[in-house]
Amino acid sequence: MDLDAYQKAIIKFDLDKKMESQNEVDFAFVDKILGLTGEAGEVADKVKKVIRDQAGKLSVSDKKAISRELGDVLWYVATSARYLGISLEQIASENIEKLESRLSRGKISGSGDER
Known part of the structure; x- marks a missing residue:
């Protein structure tokens, strides 16, 4: 999928969908930045558990779970960029x-x- 097409397609999932090209930091923007850090933490946590519990061996389900979390990271990156008026x-x-x-x-x- 094209990055800019993705960025447009995900607007409908944003509760603050009208937000674009902001010139100030407000709650909606902070919400997205905190969401980004939270999702990045979830990626790290899944990798930590693979190292801790499975001696670093990734299973198909581990890869799928990490992929889903990376998708959430991408959503927050794309939405944060949209709020700043910047395309992916x-x-x-x-x-x-x-x-x-x-x-x-x-x-x-x-x-x-x-x-």
Whole structure:
């Protein structure tokens, strides 16, 4: 699925669906950011349990459960971006440009946003 098509298709699942291109941080935006961190935590928790309980061996059902949580992360990322008036295509494109620049400069590893 096209990223921008996904971003449009999910609007109907947002209780604050009219929110777009905000210029302030309000409850609806904070709700989405907190949801994003919560869902990312659920991904991490599922992986932790695979390591703890299964010696790191992923089953088909583990992969499916993690995939579902990653889908929730994607929903929150897409909705947060929509609130900011930014398309997922733009975010993905700019991220590839940043990573390509780091790779070409030998800075793909390390830390810091401006490496």
